[in-house]
Amino acid sequence: MKALRVFRTLSSSLSANSSKTHFNSTNFRRLYSAQTQEENPTNTGLSSSEEDDTSSSVFDSSQYDVGLGLSNDVNSENSVSSTWDEKYRERVKTKVFGEDPSEIKSSRILIKEEEKRRRAALLARTLLEASLERPDEDGNEDKEDEVVKEEDQMSLSVGIIGAPNAGKSSLTNYMVGTKVSAVSRKTNTTTHEVLGVMTKGKTQICFFDTPGLMLKKSGFPYKDMKARIESAWRSIDLYDVLIVIFDAHRHLGKPDSRVVRLIERMGSEANPKQKRLLCINKVDLIEKKKDLLKVAKEFKDLPGYERCFMISGLKGAGVKDLTKYLMEQAVKRPWDEDPFVMSEEVMKNISLEVVREKLLHYIHQEIPYGIDHRLMDWKELRDGSLRIEQHLITHKISQRKILVGKNGSKIGRIGIEANEELRTIFKRNVHLVLMVRVKS
Numbered sequence: 001m002k003a004l005r006v007f008r009t010l011s012s013s014l015s016a017n018s019s020k021t022h023f024n025s026t027n028f029r030r031l032y033s034a035q036t037q038e039e040n041p042t043n044t045g046l047s048s049s050e051e052d053d054t055s056s057s058v059f060d061s062s063q064y065d066v067g068l069g070l071s072n073d074v075n076s077e078n079s080v081s082s083t084w085d086e087k088y089r090e091r092v093k094t095k096v097f098g099e100d101p102s103e104i105k106s107s108r109i110l111i112k113e114e115e116k117r118r119r120a121a122l123l124a125r126t127l128l129e130a131s132l133e134r135p136d137e138d139g140n141e142d143k144e145d146e147v148v149k150e151e152d153q154m155s156l157s158v159g160i161i162g163a164p165n166a167g168k169s170s171l172t173n174y175m176v177g178t179k180v181s182a183v184s185r186k187t188n189t190t191t192h193e194v195l196g197v198m199t200k201g202k203t204q205i206c207f208f209d210t211p212g213l214m215l216k217k218s219g220f221p222y223k224d225m226k227a228r229i230e231s232a233w234r235s236i237d238l239y240d241v242l243i244v245i246f247d248a249h250r251h252l253g254k255p256d257s258r259v260v261r262l263i264e265r266m267g268s269e270a271n272p273k274q275k276r277l278l279c280i281n282k283v284d285l286i287e288k289k290k291d292l293l294k295v296a297k298e299f300k301d302l303p304g305y306e307r308c309f310m311i312s313g314l315k316g317a318g319v320k321d322l323t324k325y326l327m328e329q330a331v332k333r334p335w336d337e338d339p340f341v342m343s344e345e346v347m348k349n350i351s352l353e354v355v356r357e358k359l360l361h362y363i364h365q366e367i368p369y370g371i372d373h374r375l376m377d378w379k380e381l382r383d384g385s386l387r388i389e390q391h392l393i394t395h396k397i398s399q400r401k402i403l404v405g406k407n408g409s410k411i412g413r414i415g416i417e418a419n420e421e422l423r424t425i426f427k428r429n430v431h432l433v434l435m436v437r438v439k440s
């Protein structure tokens with residue numbers, strides 16, 4: 001199964017005419033900007049006392065041993081394990097150099113933790129690599145160079161809508177085969193529409209992961225919600241298939257009348273130009289089958305839905321059937337996306353998305369949402385590697401401190417993990433530089 005991640009806003013797509021280094025999307029630019037910065041990049045915007053610890057606010061992958069190859073040997077010990085017996089070395093340290101044994105012990109714990117982290121990173125990378133090259137249901141690997149003539153090509157566009165946290169991103173990610181958009185425990189993480197492209201044989205399916213759409217209690221969309229939400233409401237009729245997804249576990253425990261209204265509104269009448277599917281998500285969290293049936297029964301009479309699927313977008317239950325159904329809906333139409341080439345724009349967006357996901361994971365509170373996250377430099381170096389520089393611009397010094405962590409530990413961890421992931425995705429060495437600074 002071939003999976004490519006392509007990012008696009010519907011309102012202002014990254015057209016072929018757009019400059020390679022500029023994004024057209026206003027939505028996207030709100031958080032991410034790939035433009036070269038007008039302000040002087042050397043101006044860090046810090047006061048002189050803050051400048052003192054600027055070095056720790058920069059993560060530079062070249063200063064870390066993040067390994068070079070793409071080896072998947074998770075158990076490989078070679079990169080950090082020492083060639084001497086640690087116990088002898090410790091005895092020498094205490095007896096000969098008079099070092100404090102408790103300090104030696106704590107450094108040993110640190111090394112062990114680092115090793116654990118390294119293995120976890122390797123495992124994550126291995127899994128990601130495997131998902132990129134996932135065989136199809138019949139166990140066949142994709143034929144890389146298979147060319148499908150335009151007249152034979154089949155296409156389908158699929159929009160996914162649901163309340164915040166319903167699991168839209170997770171489902172998109174699962175279907176496309178790898179990470180597309182930031183998934184986190186917080187709500188409204190999808191700040192722009194993401195298109196995942198799955199090309200299998202003659203068929204290409206484009207998935208649009210819409211931002212969290214909600215209805216207010218009266219059943220109508222919030223009028224005052226940002227432009228992105230309005231554009232998402234307008235765009236939903238454009239898809240061949242619309243998936244309406246909701247969190248069944250939450251619905252059983254604490255039903256939200258707005259979610260019910262969203263499901264009912266979308267299912268109120270059939271749309272002859274669009275097939276609508278209801279996805280009852282997070283079924284893995286529901287223990288009793290009768291509870292699940294209760295949920296299904298509640299919405300079974302809505303005429304707008306062609307089919308109802310019970311799925312776990314995160315764990316994959318039921319997703320195979322859903323994918324099969326979607327493949328069958330594809331119509332004869334030339335593909336929108338080249339399945340073999342990852343464009344520079346796509347790669348740039350992926351680089352931002354991967355870092356953003358790490359930010360959401362490691363930085364709690366509201367901080368990630370307020371950060372101005374910019375791609376400052378993108379260079380393909382002579383040896384084929386990529387140099388990617390991103391700036392994380394905070395509004396307050398206190399936010400910068402949280403982001404940087406003690407002695408740069410937070411930004412370092414975010415950087416190392418993002419660097420690893422980008423290297424796996426792009427299949428080449430990546431030199432990632434992350435700079436945290438305060439808005440001047």
Ligand SMILES: Nc1nc2c(ncn2[C@@H]2O[C@H](COP(=O)(O)OP(=O)(O)OP(=O)(O)O)[C@@H](O)[C@H]2O)c(=O)[nH]1
Nearest residue numbers: 165166167168169170187188189190212312313314
């Ligand atoms: N157990 C379980 N958790 C899920 C499932 N799908 C999503 N989640 C979790 O639910 C949370 C929200 O998932 P997302 O995919 O980010 O939800 P979303 O609808 O895209 O959220 P917004 O971007 O806020 O609109 C994450 O913590 C996911 O891991 C599922 O099938 N089972």
